Amino acid sequence: MDADDTLWGGILGEDGVEGIKVDPINYPGVAYWRFQEQLKAAKASGLILALVSKNNDEDVVEVFTKLRMPLSLDDFAIRRVNWSTKSENISSIAESLNLGLDSIVFIDDNPFEIEQVRHASPVIDCYQFPASAPENGLSLLRSVAHLGAWKLTSEDVAKTKLYAQEVKRQEAQSQAQTLEEYLKSLELRLEYGINRKSELIRISQLTNKTNQFNLTTRRYSELDIDNLMREHKVYDFRIIDRYGDMGIVGICILKDRHIDTFLMSCRALGREVEATMLKIICDTNADKTLTAEYIKSAKNQMVESFYIKNGFWLESEMDLVKRFHLDSGPTPLFAIPILEVD
Numbered sequence: 644m645d646a647d648d649t650l651w652g653g654i655l656g657e658d659g660v661e662g663i664k665v666d667p668i669n670y671p672g673v674a675y676w677r678f679q680e681q682l683k684a685a686k687a688s689g690l691i692l693a694l695v696s697k698n699n700d701e702d703v704v705e706v707f708t709k710l711r712m713p714l715s716l717d718d719f720a721i722r723r724v725n726w727s728t729k730s731e732n733i734s735s736i737a738e739s740l741n742l743g744l745d746s747i748v749f750i751d752d753n754p755f756e757i758e759q760v761r762h763a764s765p766v767i768d769c770y771q772f773p774a775s776a777p778e779n780g781l782s783l784l785r786s787v788a789h790l791g792a793w794k795l796t797s798e799d800v801a802k803t804k805l806y807a808q809e810v811k812r813q814e815a816q817s818q819a820q821t822l823e824e825y826l827k828s829l830e831l832r833l834e835y836g837i838n839r840k841s842e843l844i845r846i847s848q849l850t851n852k853t854n855q856f857n858l859t860t861r862r863y864s865e866l867d868i869d870n871l872m873r874e875h876k877v878y879d880f881r882i883i884d885r886y887g888d889m890g891i892v893g894i895c896i897l898k899d900r901h902i903d904t905f906l907m908s909c910r911a912l913g914r915e916v917e918a919t920m921l922k923i924i925c926d927t928n929a930d931k932t933l934t935a936e937y938i939k940s941a942k943n944q945m946v947e948s949f950y951i952k953n954g955f956w957l958e959s960e961m962d963l964v965k966r967f968h969l970d971s972g973p974t975p976l977f978a979i980p981i982l983e984v985d
Contacts, residue, residue: 644682646696646703646724648752648774650714651675655702660709674777679713681784686718689802690790691740694722695732695749720806729756730763739813740806741909743855743942748787808886809910816913823977826915829884832980833916835923838872839985842879845891849906853894854942856917857906858935858949863896871896875903880920881984882911893920897928902935905949918975921953925972933969934958 647654652664652671665679666672686692692714696703703724707716716722721739723732729751737744745766751757752774761769770787773779784790812829819825836842847865854860863871871877880893892911896904902924907917925933935950937943940963947965951957953973958966 644692644694644749645729645751645753645756645772646694646698646706649750649772650679650694651706651712652774652777655698655706660702660706663706663710665710665712671777674780676713678772678777678780678783681781683713683718685784685790686803691742691802691806692719693736694719694724695729695736695751696722696724697726697729698724700724718803720803721810728759728763730760733760733764733767740809741912743909748790750783804887805889805910808889811886812884826977829886829914831914831916832883832982833919833923834881834883834982834984835920836879836984837927838877839879840869840872842891843868843872846877846879846894849891849894849908850904853906853908854940855909856912856946857904857940857943858902858946859904859938860940860943861904861938863904871898875899878920878924880907880916880923882914882916893917895920895924897924900928900931900933902933905935915976916979917949918953918973919979919981922973922975923981925969935967935969937965937967939963 664672665675744764748768750770752772757769816825847868850863876897878895879891881891882889892908950967954971955967956970
């Protein structure tokens with residue numbers, strides 16, 4: 644979201660810190676105060692807040708330092724406060740956080756900025772905050788589709804912290820000379836569990852939300868996952884590095900000898916851990932001849948050659964489905980400490 648006339652009333656560059664309006668009692672500041680409270684609640688429900696403002700960054704920092712408001716700078720996973728176009732800054736944020744532009748909602752009071760973003764990225768959901776009658780903005784979030792979560796996981800609650808850690812990883816990557824140097828600097832660890840009922844909600848959530856790194860994009864409810872755990876093997880994978888615990892970011896569902904589902908959250912991309920995840924599946928089922936498949940969707944073309952690159956051979960191809968057999972199996976680029984957990 645924007646800052647001026649969206650998070651507070653007034654223009655920071657013109658009115659100064661003392662002149663902007665955000666207040667728990669007096670109008671119009673109370674409308675912005677309550678809007679910030681709504682955004683704080685949205686963050687608590689697992690949404691990510693990001694700040695995009697045409698301002699001097701030090702001036703915006705001063706507002707959060709000097710004024711008492713429901714939101715603090717720590718509530719924002721990332722901010723882009725500069726004089727670049729809003730669309731450029733939003734694209735930069737999406738790239739830094741490994742998010743698709745179609746998962747972004749943009750809120751700004753200025754119709755010019757709204758149209759600029761819509762024109763540059765039509766998939767971004769844009770909403771205008773009514774600065775001339777800010778009390779009407781208090782119903783804005785209710786009009787945004789899919790902005791809530793039915794059930795919260797530990798990953799949802801900690802999502803802002805997780806994405807703030809991702810920004811630090813991106814900074815470390817920009818300073819590294821090579822990808823291998825960067826990955827080694829992360830001090831990665833991988834934990835996995837099998838048929839853990841305690842992670843049932845998160846596992847179902849990932850099957851329904853993950854689109855890009857998802858070999859089959861099959862969607863499973865919590866009841867489905869519970870039934871699969873009774874009859875088959877459901878693996879969950881957690882990544883931990885020097886910056887923190889990323890939570891459960893990978894899932895594999897193994898039906899007898901067949902890999903029914905293999906997916907990884909987009910926020911775990913770029914760490915070269917997917918080969919290690921697949922190796923765990925192969926190693927823990929070494930007495931079986933594994934098969935797998937890729938089902939093409941609108942968004943998962945990035946993983947079309949995943950099994951071929953990781954030691955499987957193509958058995959058949961028909962329409963949108965490719966079927967594979969295990970051959971030599973995956974060979975990860977470098978060793979990652981692995982721990983099975985209950």
